[in-house]
Amino acid sequence: MTSLILNTGIVNLSLGNFVMWLIAFLFIYLAIEKNYEPLLLVPIGFGILAVNLPLTFLMKEGSGLLWKFYHYGLEWEVIPPLIFLGLGALTDFGPMISNPKTLILGAGAQFGVYAAFFGAILIGFDIPEACSIGIIGGADGPTTIFTTVHLAPHLLGATAVAAYSYMSLVPIIQPPIMRLLTSKEERKIRMKQLRPVSKKEKIIFPLITVVVICLIVPASAPLMVMFMLGNLFKECGVVKRLSDTAANELMNIVTILLGISVGGTMSAEHFLKPQVIFVFLMGLVAFAFSTAAGILLAKFINIFATEKINPLIGSAGVSAVPMAARVSQMEGAKADPKNFLLMHAMGPNVAGVIGTVVAAGVFLSLGN
Amino acid sequence: MIKWMIGLKICAFGLGAVFLCLAALITFIYLFGIILKSIEKNSVKKAG
Numbered sequence: 001m002t003s004l005i006l007n008t009g010i011v012n013l014s015l016g017n018f019v020m021w022l023i024a025f026l027f028i029y030l031a032i033e034k035n036y037e038p039l040l041l042v043p044i045g046f047g048i049l050a051v052n053l054p055l056t057f058l059m060k061e062g063s064g065l066l067w068k069f070y071h072y073g074l075e076w077e078v079i080p081p082l083i084f085l086g087l088g089a090l091t092d093f094g095p096m097i098s099n100p101k102t103l104i105l106g107a108g109a110q111f112g113v114y115a116a117f118f119g120a121i122l123i124g125f126d127i128p129e130a131c132s133i134g135i136i137g138g139a140d141g142p143t144t145i146f147t148t149v150h151l152a153p154h155l156l157g158a159t160a161v162a163a164y165s166y167m168s169l170v171p172i173i174q175p176p177i178m179r180l181l182t183s184k185e186e187r188k189i190r191m192k193q194l195r196p197v198s199k200k201e202k203i204i205f206p207l208i209t210v211v212v213i214c215l216i217v218p219a220s221a222p223l224m225v226m227f228m229l230g231n232l233f234k235e236c237g238v239v240k241r242l243s244d245t246a247a248n249e250l251m252n253i254v255t256i257l258l259g260i261s262v263g264g265t266m267s268a269e270h271f272l273k274p275q276v277i278f279v280f281l282m283g284l285v286a287f288a289f290s291t292a293a294g295i296l297l298a299k300f301i302n303i304f305a306t307e308k309i310n311p312l313i314g315s316a317g318v319s320a321v322p323m324a325a326r327v328s329q330m331e332g333a334k335a336d337p338k339n340f341l342l343m344h345a346m347g348p349n350v351a352g353v354i355g356t357v358v359a360a361g362v363f364l365s366l367g368n
Numbered sequence: 369m370i371k372w373m374i375g376l377k378i379c380a381f382g383l384g385a386v387f388l389c390l391a392a393l394i395t396f397i398y399l400f401g402i403i404l405k406s407i408e409k410n411s412v413k414k415a416g
Contacts, residue, residue: 100397103390110386114379121375130375204400212392217385354393355386362382366374 012054016268023266024048027161036168040141040259044161047263059264066264069257074149074156079258080142081226086251087142087353088230089243091321093205096347098194101301102313106351108297109317110359112137112290116282123278128152131367133279136163137286138356139170139320145262146223147360151367157266158276162283170323171330173284174291174315178331181295182311187335189310191344202235213358220361227357290318294348309344316345319352 005011027045031038051058051066058066073079096102117134125133128151135147136159144163148156166173178187206228214221233243298314312332316324325345332341 097397100394103394104387107383107386107390110383114382117379118375121371127371127374127378131378198404200404201397201400205397208396208400209393212396213389216389216392351390355390358386358389359382362378362385366378366381 007055009054009056014054014268016272017052017054019272020048020052020266020268023271024052024263037164039255040164040262041168043256043259044164044263044266047260048266049263050260051264051267059267064264066260070261070264073254073257073261074145075153077146077149077222079254079261080146081222082250082254083142083258084223084227085230085246086248086254087321088206088227088232089234089247090251091227091231091234091350091353092346093231093350094197094202095194095343096350097197097201097205099344099347101305102309102344102347103351103354104301105294105298105309105314105348106317106353106355108314109290109294109319109348109352110138110355111293112286112288112318113356113359115289116286119282119285120278123282125275125278128367129155131363132159133282134286135159135356135360135363136166136279136283137290137318138352138359139163139167139287139290139318139324140353140356141167142258143223143356143360145258147363147367150364153265154270155275155279157262157271158279159283160262161266162280165280166283166287167320167323170318170320171327173287174318174324174327175331177288177291178295178312178315178327181292182299184335186299186311187332188339189308190336190339191310191313191341192307194343199235199237203232206231206235209354213354213361217358217361217365219364220357223357223360224354227353287318291315294318294352310339310341313341313345313348317348317352317355319349319356321349321353322346324352325349 024045027041030036031041058064113134116137117130120130120133132148132152132155135144141163145160148159210228213224230246233239294314294317295311298309298311302308312328316328318324328345329342332339
């Protein structure tokens with residue numbers, strides 16, 4: 001009888017487990033009630049709850065169910081590239097091809113990645129950990145996970161949750177920075193209507209991009225190849241079934257596995273550490289710097305450009321597609337209700353995804 | 369100190385790679401646009 005009682009989870013519960021349950025319930029509450037990244041926070045929250053049930057051994061190396069999802073899905077680099085396949089099938093590069101100089105804004109927004117990287121070094125994190133924290137500034141969940149699994153797997157839960165949390169908080173974090181760095185006159189700038197982009201251009205773009213980027217930063221290939229393959233599926237128009245599967249069913253399946261695997265890494269003994277607070281703090285620094293750098297770069301370009309760019313679209317360079325572009329549109333509309341910035345902001349927005357993947361590739365090459 | 373030096377190297381390479389990649393893409397997009405336009409012009413001329 002005593003042995004039976006000792007083998008129940010109840011007597012093995014720790015205070016840490018209770019704290020993690022509260023965090024799990026908070027995530028599930030935020031997802032359901034506040035609609036904050038529900039597709040991820042529901043499985044992550046549930047994964048946290050499950051992994052903090054004592055003696056379930058869900059993350060036991062070799063046999064735990066969640067460990068298998070984590071090991072074969074994340075450690076084997078399967079899930080993030082498959083998510084990128086789906087993202088590619090959902091992405092329209094038309095606005096970016098139509099106004100290629102907005103690509104530079106996607107690069108500018110990567111400054112925040114390096115601001116947080118140096119911040120993390122200053123706090124005392126080692127180089128691989130600093131790389132994993134810095135990449136949060138790219139506001140790209142799968143890229144953050146991909147980088148962290150390689151460089152600092154013990155921080156996976158914290159970096160993944162920070163990245164997705166800040167992505168869902170884009171409408172709260174970005175507007176004050178946008179208003180602080182721009183004048184009302186700048187926010188009113190109207191941009192020329194984008195030219196239509198031909199099908200040929202849209203088909204050739206993923207082919208050129210994959211060659212150019214993988215030649216310059218080969219370590220970014222797993223994400224970039226799948227991203228551009230998904231986009232080619234979408235644009236070529238002859239593999240609608242594959243495109244639909246990548247963008248819907250497959251994306252949904254891997255999202256479930258990703259969420260529950262990330263949640264599975266967040267056991268009390270791994271997550272309840274002071275360094276997790278610093279990860280969140282640095283993630284916020286990264287995000288704020290990325291937003292500011294994108295806006296300032298747009299203002300810098302305006303010094304030389306004959307056709308002015310509305311600096312509000314610079315903040316969309318932080319990836320977080322399409323939320324960041326929507327925020328640019330909303331802020332622009334507040335200054336001038338007839339100003340439509342959404343499509344202009346989609347250029348830096350998708351360029352930001354490419355920029356973050358390149359930054360991650362460099363971290364993976366040099367961060368070890 | 370060594371950590372900071374490595375950090376600086378990663379930062380320089382990282383930002384350099386990001387700007388290089390995106391600048392290369394801008395160049396290719398413009399080049400392809402020019403090529404496509406000239407092909408279309410030629411085909412219109414031939415049809416005319």
